[in-house]
Amino acid sequence: MFERIYAIILRFVYLHKRSMPRIMEIMFWPFMNLLVWGFLSVSIEKMTSSTIVSYLIGGIIFWDVLYRSQQSVSLSITDEFWARNIINLFISPLKTYELVTAICFVGLIKSVITTTFMAILAFFIFNFSLLNLGWNLLPFYMNLIIFGWALGMFTMGIIFRYGRAAEALIWGVPFLIQPFTGVFYPISILPAWIQPISYSFPSTYIFEGMRNVIQNNQFDVHLLTNAFLLNIVWMIVCGIFFGFMLNQVREKGYLSRQIIE
Amino acid sequence: MTHTTCESKLQDNNYYEPVLQAKNLSKAFNLKYAIKDISFHLNKGEILGILGPNGAGKTTTLHLLLGLIKATSGEVNIFGLNIDKNRSEILSRMNFSSAYISMPYNLSVMDNLIVFSRLYQIKKLKEKISYLLNLFEIENLKDKITGSLSSGQNSRVNLVKALLNEPEILLLDEPTASLDPDIALKVRTILCDIREKNRTSIIYTSHNMEEVENMCDRLIFLANGKILIQGTTNEILAKTGKSSLEELFISVSREQSQHNINDINEE
Numbered sequence: 001m002f003e004r005i006y007a008i009i010l011r012f013v014y015l016h017k018r019s020m021p022r023i024m025e026i027m028f029w030p031f032m033n034l035l036v037w038g039f040l041s042v043s044i045e046k047m048t049s050s051t052i053v054s055y056l057i058g059g060i061i062f063w064d065v066l067y068r069s070q071q072s073v074s075l076s077i078t079d080e081f082w083a084r085n086i087i088n089l090f091i092s093p094l095k096t097y098e099l100v101t102a103i104c105f106v107g108l109i110k111s112v113i114t115t116t117f118m119a120i121l122a123f124f125i126f127n128f129s130l131l132n133l134g135w136n137l138l139p140f141y142m143n144l145i146i147f148g149w150a151l152g153m154f155t156m157g158i159i160f161r162y163g164r165a166a167e168a169l170i171w172g173v174p175f176l177i178q179p180f181t182g183v184f185y186p187i188s189i190l191p192a193w194i195q196p197i198s199y200s201f202p203s204t205y206i207f208e209g210m211r212n213v214i215q216n217n218q219f220d221v222h223l224l225t226n227a228f229l230l231n232i233v234w235m236i237v238c239g240i241f242f243g244f245m246l247n248q249v250r251e252k253g254y255l256s257r258q259i260i261e
Numbered sequence: 262m263t264h265t266t267c268e269s270k271l272q273d274n275n276y277y278e279p280v281l282q283a284k285n286l287s288k289a290f291n292l293k294y295a296i297k298d299i300s301f302h303l304n305k306g307e308i309l310g311i312l313g314p315n316g317a318g319k320t321t322t323l324h325l326l327l328g329l330i331k332a333t334s335g336e337v338n339i340f341g342l343n344i345d346k347n348r349s350e351i352l353s354r355m356n357f358s359s360a361y362i363s364m365p366y367n368l369s370v371m372d373n374l375i376v377f378s379r380l381y382q383i384k385k386l387k388e389k390i391s392y393l394l395n396l397f398e399i400e401n402l403k404d405k406i407t408g409s410l411s412s413g414q415n416s417r418v419n420l421v422k423a424l425l426n427e428p429e430i431l432l433l434d435e436p437t438a439s440l441d442p443d444i445a446l447k448v449r450t451i452l453c454d455i456r457e458k459n460r461t462s463i464i465y466t467s468h469n470m471e472e473v474e475n476m477c478d479r480l481i482f483l484a485n486g487k488i489l490i491q492g493t494t495n496e497i498l499a500k501t502g503k504s505s506l507e508e509l510f511i512s513v514s515r516e517q518s519q520h521n522i523n524d525i526n527e528e
Binding site for chain 1: 288290295320321324327328329330331348349350352353355356357359362363364365366367368369372375376377379380381382406422
């Protein structure tokens with residue numbers, strides 16, 4: 001089992017080794033994002049003298065963790081469609097859970113690299129130290145990765161079913177939840193009827209927890225527990241959805257047709 | 262034309278040991294049958310040709326055998342196991358190569374073959390890869406990016422991948438389609454040698470009738486998703502009264518086209 005999981009991870013290591021755009025994708029866009037939001041935060045702070053810089057830079061770094069985790073999972077499978085390699089994988093002894101495990105691990109590696117890179121930049125450019133916030137943020141970080149995996153599985157299911165027509169979702173799905181999950185602002189400012197929707201996402205508790213750590217240096221176990229429990233639900237639901245879509249694909253022969261297209 | 266004849270010593274011995282059985286296999290897409298109620302088997306060490314015009318159901322049949330598609334009815338048993346319930350176990354003992362699929366274009370040939378060797382859990386993988394690259398005379402391509410290969414080179418790399426796990430059953434979808442006659446001859450010779458040496462069972466599709474006649478012990482002719490006729494080349498020609506497989510193929514192809522036109526008119 002581990003040999004096959006390792007094989008898929010190796011496939012993506014080889015891919016990135018030879019592809020400058022892929023490396024840029026891990027580093028460049030997060031960097032640009034950090035710059036835009038970082039400078040905006042600095043300018044707002046000058047006007048309000050609050051902890052806005054930490055809020056927004058922490059938000060953008062954590063948002064990127066979720067985004068990168070979801071995107072790398074769904075992009076990994078799309079890569080196989082682009083390379084017309086998906087049939088080779090599906091006629092190999094590779095089991096579906098092994099494929100999913102491998103690409104989730106690839107997502108984790110990419111997220112860790114991006115976060116490290118952004119944390120270093122944020123320290124030198126904006127004097128924002130992620131490490132100063134303490135290791136308390138680590139469990140929140142891991143929960144964001146897990147939620148990214150769940151969203152990634154959901155996206156993968158749609159890509160399997162609808163093929164290249166659904167590719168835009170790789171970049172779009174996280175933004176569907178961004179306004180509701182309180183990346184840059186507390187949930188309390190949202191209209192009351194939106195708040196229950198917000199609290200159905202594990203990421204909402206994580207961003208609230210992050211702000212709590214930044215503002216009060218308090219680690220709220222309840223927020224972490226809620227995020228973790230919701231993550232379990234999301235992983236189960238998205239896993240079932242992915243399995244259902246994969247079954248549909250085998251039933252209706254979409255996999256073969258997508259290769260021929 | 263120079264050709265290889267893959268004579269079956271196994272048939273001479275009247276050897277019968279099915280490794281693959283398709284029973285009453287049907288597959289419908291949107292209520293239209295791509296294949297309907299077909300049954301056949303593949304013996305150990307046998308080369309079985311599946312022929313038919315475009316749209317006859319060859320690819321659907323191959324994909325059903327590989328478990329890529331679920332059958333509407335009927336079942337596929339390979340090594341005595343049901344493909345839907347034992348995919349990983351069965352697929353570790355099989356392999357597939359097609360002129361229509363490729364490996365990731367942005368990886369080198371060697372990187373790709375290492376990844377697939379690991380997927381098939383091959384021991385001493387570098388030696389194995391090197392041996393097969395030499396066998397297909399493409400050792401010089403190992404550091405090239407897969408996307409930069411010609412279609413003929415790509416076909417040979419796909420065949421190397423398909424032989425990495427020394428498959429007991431090999432499914433080949435038009436393996437020589439993009440090869441020049443000299444390389445195609447070499448590939449056929451390699452496949453015949455592998456069959457004799459390892460008693461590999463092969464399912465072979467091709468539009469080259471002469472190649473099929475020389476390579477295959479037995480043939481299945483598909484048309485409109487049904488088995489029109491099956492047997493050895495001589496049996497098929499005797500039953501149909503045609504002088505060659507090519508003549509039979511053209512006749513079947515025209516009948517299928519007419520059938521399709523009638524279907525469209527009825528709709």
